[in-house]
Amino acid sequence: MTQVSVTTEVKRPGIIHRLFPSVVSGILLGIVGAVVFNVITNAITQDNNQDATVVFSYVGWILFFFVGIGAFNGVWKWGFGRAEATTAEELELAGKDQGLWRYFRYTTDHKVVGMQYLATTLFLFFLGSLGAFMIRLEQSQPGALFFNPSTYNTIVGMHGILMIVASIIMISGPFGNFVLPIMIGARDMAFPRLNALSYWLIFSIIPVFFSTIFLGGFQTGWTGYAPLSVQTLTPGMDAYSITIIVFAVSTTLAALNIITTVMVLRTRGMTWGRLPIFVWGVILSVLLGLTAFPTFLMSQVMVLMDRVFQTSFFIAAYGGNNWLYEHLFWFMGHPEVYVIALPSMAVAAEITSVFSRKTVYGRRMLLGSLITICILSVVVWGHHLYTSGSATALNAAYMLDTELISIPTGFFFLALIGTFWRGKVWVTVPVLFIAGMLVNFVIGGITGIYLADLPTDEILHGGMFVTAHFHFTLVGSMVFGFFAAFYYWFPKMVGKRLNPRLGTLHFWLFMIGFNGTFLSLFFAGLQGEPRWSANVAPPFATANLIASLFAILIAASVFVTIYNVIITLRSGERADANEWGGKTLEWSVPTPVPLENFEHLPVVTSTPYDYGTPEPHPSDAEGALEPAPLLPQEES
Amino acid sequence: MSETNIDGNTGGVSPARKEPNHLRRAIILWVVLSVIGMVIVVIISPFVLPPGASDLGNTDNSSLTLLTVLAVPVSMFVFVFLLYSLFVFRVKDKPTEDAVPLKPRPSLQIGWMAITGVLCLFLVIYGLFAFYQESSAASTNTLIVKVTAQQWQWTFEYPQSGATSRGSQVIELPVNRPVQFYVTSDDVLHGFAIRALGVRADANPGEVTNTAIVTPTVIGSYAVQCVELCGLFHSYMWEQVKVVSVADFNFWITSQGGRP
Amino acid sequence: MSTTLEHTHEEHTHELAPHIRIGRARAGVLMLILSDTMSILAILAAGGYLNALNTENAFRASGDHAAGFVPGLLLAIALVVSGLGYYLWARTTRKNGGNGLPLFFILSLVFMLVALVGQTWVSLTLNRDYVSPYSAYESVITLISWFTAVHLLLAVIIGVLLLGRITRNRVKVVGLNYVPEVVGYWWFYTIIGSILLWLFSLVI
Structure with missing residues (x-):
């Protein structure tokens, strides 16, 4: 939607050429592959091993989907082609002059991939919030109201996975792909084909994941705890495991691509010291993901082996142990929280600076705290196992480490308040969301202390209090950060202005609805309500009913957003190239952003936060080539 | 919390313009609201928390109350300073000129770290103490x-x-x-x-x-x-x-x- | 952000500078290795943890044993030879400006293929002695065995692709000779990782 196709004089490609390779041929071939693998597996396995059939059908679907969409073409040419791809071929692959159809092909342009990620994130958020609303509906009164426990557990699990997947990709995907390369002055990502691959991997698992509905669902919730996941008879569980495995591969590829991009493609003068905070947030986040996700992948490989080949990684009777799963899972699971949090926190700093017209307060301190959080978060996973009995002796160490994280998080608040303080605060929709994020993050962070402290965790663990806490951090803080980024960069990405009135309405509905819902659930948690209850016990009925009523406001906010996006796409005002007066590089290029971003690569001479200081004269540009001369007034 | 540090901080930048002393106002607001909030927490916590029916239950309830009392000034600090900035320093339209940059003072940052560090250390020691008290309670008649x-x-x-x-x-x-x-x-x-x-x-x-x-x-x-x-x-x-x-x-x- | 627009030598071609191409390839492969190392560590940790817990004294079923020592040793030797072949090929390539002795590479690839076939055979025959439902020990050994086989398969696929480049005389990319080095990272990593997992399966 950013670029109108103007291929009048060029020969129009035939319909076959347009469809192959594209997502259409990918899906067709993928279905064929699934059927073929299904038949073969059925023929080979003697004892009608349903799980094996399902697992290998998924493998067939994924492999042949990528054959069909043309993912292997580049690999094949690398090995057996006669010559390297020419510039014309690269541009063709990047979607030059293909109009909207380029969004449905294996397109390598980072802006296309970013838009694909954005659309997918919003789609997953929508379905996930549908699940959330169904949960609130069921929990509005005691007893089984609408769903039987099996359906309820499946809805809870699907809601969890959809939301977790969406929030892991919500910033690094859309903005990390679209905005980040422009911010550092690059023409594309370091590995454009890998970039397309990482997106289409996520696309390919969406049907796999939703097939669980037709395969009996899964009972384990999003954590997929073994041995319950091994014991579950329905093959819907296999869909869960395959989804996680492919998703882990996708995030790994995306992570190495983003890190490499920042390492090698920074433009002249863009030293590490001048990198925008957003870029730091994203690379710290994906670096964390790069090291955390492989263990999750292996845990699901083990679950699948237990399910398909009757191994016993998690079956106590044959020497397995569920603690193994818990450790593998939470070794990913806790860093994953910061995979979600770090880019969002960085977005908050970025936006606060732009809308206060003031440099980020204590930028180095903020960067240091983000890095510290990144490091500390690798070794805190044990606090999810306080009551498990697996490493009681280490509980004290985990508690210390977990509570240490509150120190760098405190610096984050200091930096943001310091940036707002005495600024020229232009209160727009992004700023509203940042303010909401800070308020919710205080509540989410402080309730985290309750769960990190051993004596209080003892009565709150596994309860509704935990649910309310992580919704406050993940939704109330980080998803609010996502929406801030969404309203902030939408004018650049799409070229149109989202309606600010509807945006404000979205914010207030979301903020009030969210706080009403989850503050009530905090109350229910303090009273002792367990998590995952399909059947709300009578003592907690009132709190749950109030939570469900407030959830209506959140649902309303979802539809306000959808309406806003639709009317903006249809008839929104055109946005300025520099809509908000930001100083990062993406605001210096025209909207829509041309295919290779920059006609001439820019040379950077200062940090992007030099508000309130005279513009450096272009003749000072030579100084830019020396490493990291930071702003003189910054941190004497 | 860190009044002296913040005072020192704006002292460096405080412009000659005739303006109310924002910092003093915000701090007074923060102190008042914190005290009110802490009193409210102490008063309502028996009604929110289910009554403890054992030695552990009672300890846990008082831990919850203590943590919440400590949480009030911390969260009030963020709420007050954030909302104060949003209401007092807001501009109606796209600003045409930049704000005066605030110079970070190392003393403020160190003070901030010291306070969060002390709070954090207190919580860890408190948690460890309560934890070992519970887990080492030996009894012959169990x-x-x-x-x-x-x-x-x-x-x-x-x-x-x-x-x-x-x-x-x-x-x-x-x-x-x-x-x-x-x-x-x-x-x-x-x-x-x-x-x-x-x-x-x-x-x-x-x-x-x-x-x-x-x-x-x-x-x-x-x-x-x-x-x-x-x-x-x-x-x-x-x-x-x-x-x-x-x-x-x-x-x-x-x-x-x-x-x- | 204040910027100045000026022309630099790399601009009009929109081609990446040589040092960027090389740095990009190195960084990408090294990060892939970092991430894959984490999955190997996960396997090692899982095996060691289950062994240490020995839940219900059932970590090993009676008569549990590792895959045969001699086949494992032979495969390890094949891998070392493959690594040596690759090293010699990469060295000659570096010295002769992109035209190494293909014989060394073919030797390397053949031994990698031998290792793959052998490893697959070992994995398949594990089922002969192990009975379902498998004990935790047997589970770990099975996982290690198949995980190694998949890694060797990946190496063989990469090797075949590289062989294609060699036969078309395309070892150099736009005049740069970094492919042998960068593919070598993964090649040697595969060999070291596989041998490490094999050694682990002996001591567990």
């Missing part, structure tokens, strides 16, 4: 209850008296006698929890996990819940534990086939 979870019910055994209670029966505990639960599972992971007594431990297949030793102090009837998702009827895995007088307990345990 009643042992073996708890076995399975989908979707609990089995309770009293090995010292040779009694077993299975299925949807109410189990009983004597008041004012220390009790410890040895928790395990027959199939998948379950979570054993009695909120009112303040005990909680995972039931792992193939492993036995001990809860802390707890002394029920109030006669009454309390819920035993499963707190780890264990499949289809997880939310129906509830039972009741009754804390009764010693005489009643002896009568009950005999009726279960044990000796008092």
Whole structure:
């Protein structure tokens, strides 16, 4: 939607050429592959091993989907082609002059991939919030109201996975792909084909994941705890495991691509010291993901082996142990929280600076705290196992480490308040969301202390209090950060202005609805309500009913957003190239952003936060080539 | 919290313009609201928290109240300074000129770190102290209850008296006698929890996990819940534990086939 | 952000500078290795943890044993030879400006293929002695065995692709000779990782 196709004089490609390779041929071939693998597996396995059939059908679907969409073409040419791809071929692959159809092909342009990620994130958020609303509906009164426990557990699990997947990709995907390369002055990502691959991997698992509905669902919730996941008879569980495995591969590829991009493609003068905070947030986040996700992948490989080949990684009777799963899972699971949090926190700093017209307060301190959080978060996973009995002796160490994280998080608040303080605060929709994020993050962070402290965790663990806490951090803080980024960069990405009135309405509905819902659930948690209850016990009925009523406001906010996006796409005002007066590089290029971003690569001479200081004269540009001369007034 | 540091901080930048002293205003607002908030927390916490029915339950409730009291000034600080900035420093339209940059003072940053560090250290020491107090409470007279979870019910055994209670029966505990639960599972992971007594431990297949030793102090009837998702009827895995007088307990345990 | 627009030598071609191409390839492969190392560590940790817990004294079923020592040793030797072949090929390539002795590479690829076939055979025959449901020990050994086989398969696929480039005389990319080095990272990593997993399966 950013670029109108103007291929009048060029020969129009035939319909076959347009469809192959594209997502259409990918899906067709993928279905064929699934059927073929299904038949073969059925023929080979003697004892009608349903799980094996399902697992290998998924493998067939994924492999042949990528054959069909043309993912292997580049690999094949690398090995057996006669010559390297020419510039014309690269541009063709990047979607030059293909109009909207380029969004449905294996397109390598980072802006296309970013838009694909954005659309997918919003789609997953929508379905996930549908699940959330169904949960609130069921929990509005005691007893089984609408769903039987099996359906309820499946809805809870699907809601969890959809939301977790969406929030892991919500910033690094859309903005990390679209905005980040422009911010550092690059023409594309370091590995454009890998970039397309990482997106289409996520696309390919969406049907796999939703097939669980037709395969009996899964009972384990999003954590997929073994041995319950091994014991579950329905093959819907296999869909869960395959989804996680492919998703882990996708995030790994995306992570190495983003890190490499920042390492090698920074433009002249863009030293590490001048990198925008957003870029730091994203690379710290994906670096964390790069090291955390492989263990999750292996845990699901083990679950699948237990399910398909009757191994016993998690079956106590044959020497397995569920603690193994818990450790593998939470070794990913806790860093994953910061995979979600770090880019969002960085977005908050970025936006606060732009809308206060003031440099980020204590930028180095903020960067240091983000890095510290990144490091500390690798070794805190044990606090999810306080009551498990697996490493009681280490509980004290985990508690210390977990509570240490509150120190760098405190610096984050200091930096943001310091940036707002005495600024020229232009209160727009992004700023509203940042303010909401800070308020919710205080509540989410402080309730985290309750769960990190051993004596209080003892009565709150596994309860509704935990649910309310992580919704406050993940939704109330980080998803609010996502929406801030969404309203902030939408004018650049799409070229149109989202309606600010509807945006404000979205914010207030979301903020009030969210706080009403989850503050009530905090109350229910303090009273002792367990998590995952399909059947709300009578003592907690009132709190749950109030939570469900407030959830209506959140649902309303979802539809306000959808309406806003639709009317903006249809008839929104055109946005300025520099809509908000930001100083990062993406605001210096025209909207829509041309295919290779920059006609001439820019040379950077200062940090992007030099508000309130005279513009450096272009003749000072030579100084830019020396490493990291930071702003003189910054941190004497 | 860090008044002197912040004072020092704006002192460096405070412009010659005639403006109200924003910092003083915000700090006064913060102090007043914090004090009000802390008083409110202390007053309402007995109504929000379910009454503790054991030594552990009471300790846990007072820990929760203490943490919340400490949380009030911390969160008020962010709320006050954030909302103050948004309301007082807001501009109507796209600003045409930049704001004056604030120069970060190392003293403020170090002070901030010291305060968060001290708070954090206090919480860790407090947590460790409470934790070791609970886990090292040795007693000669401890009643042992073996708890076995399975989908979707609990089995309770009293090995010292040779009694077993299975299925949807109410189990009983004597008041004012220390009790410890040895928790395990027959199939998948379950979570054993009695909120009112303040005990909680995972039931792992193939492993036995001990809860802390707890002394029920109030006669009454309390819920035993499963707190780890264990499949289809997880939310129906509830039972009741009754804390009764010693005489009643002896009568009950005999009726279960044990000796008092 | 204040920027100045000026022309630099790399601009009009929109081609990446040589040092960027090389740095990009190195960084990408090294990060892939970092991430894959984490999955190997996860396997090692899982095996060691289950062994240490020995839940219900059932970590090993009676008569549990590792895959045969001699086949494992032979495969390890094949891998070392493959690594040596690759090293010699990469060295000659570096010295002769992109035209190494293909014989060394073919030797390397053949031995990698031998290792793959052998490893697959070992994995398949594990089932002969192990009976379902498998004990935790047997589970770990099975996982290690198949995980190694998949890694060797990946190496063989990469090797075949590289062989294609060699036969078309395309070892150099736009005049730069970094492919042998960068593919070598993964090649040697595969060999070291596989041998490490094999050694682990002996001591567990």
